[in-house]
Amino acid sequence: MIILKSDRELALMREAGRVVAQAHDLVRSRLRPGITTAELDRGIEGLIRGHGGIPSFKNYPHPAGLRPFPGSSCISVNEELVHGIPGPRRLQEGDIVSVDVGVIYKGYHGDAAWTYIVGEAGSEARRLLDVTEQALWAGIERAREGGRLSDIGHAIQTVVESNGFSVVREYVGHGVGRQMHEEPQIPNYGDPGRGPRLRAGMTLAIEPMVQAGDIRTRTLDDQWTVISYDRSLTAHFEHTVAITKDGPILLTIL
16 A cells, blocks of 8 residues: 655655755765774764654664664665675775665654765766766656656666666665555666556655666675675665655755
8 A cells, every 4th residue: 555645744754854864964974984884874873863863774674584684774885785784894995885874753764875985986986876876866757746656667777777787676666654665666677657656645765776787686694785796886876755746855855
């Protein structure tokens, strides 16, 4: 069941989204060679709780019943696509780092991810990030009342594959609201004109997940971190978006 949000609920999600955006501003200010992913995560958690929120990912249940997610954010480096566990790893010049932040505020979630470059990176990494961000905006542009759900994924896939990169199949965007993951699932690929019709009040986490190599992934022994199967570079960009009669509205910005 797809849950449509009232104006009151959208306002609460907007507040959660502002905290998410502030967490990303914190990451931008602290990201440098030598910092550990655990240090970034502690800063994110402190900011979230300082604004009266709760980290959505902290102790998030594992889908197979294994240990819950231990971090307050997912921090994934280079070939790590999603669900990277913060820890003692020190970031190095040229690393690309995906930071996924979720916040619960007064019972509602905001969710956004961005991929950053530590210092300077090579041309392939920069182009991968540019294309993945372009794909995010292309998907958001298709999140309009009256369209179909698959229009979003088709727009993302078109941008990614026309630039020679790969769209991951196993992981998708999703509805978001009182739960971090609600219906509908939003694949980042597919033919247009299919799936549920988009309606005002829908709130969607649109998140292209892209690899420089092929589409395959695998999960590390920690049972959370997903990497590209061929260890090619990866990128992940995400915003929480509300569909309105006036077009898509970003909820995870200041």
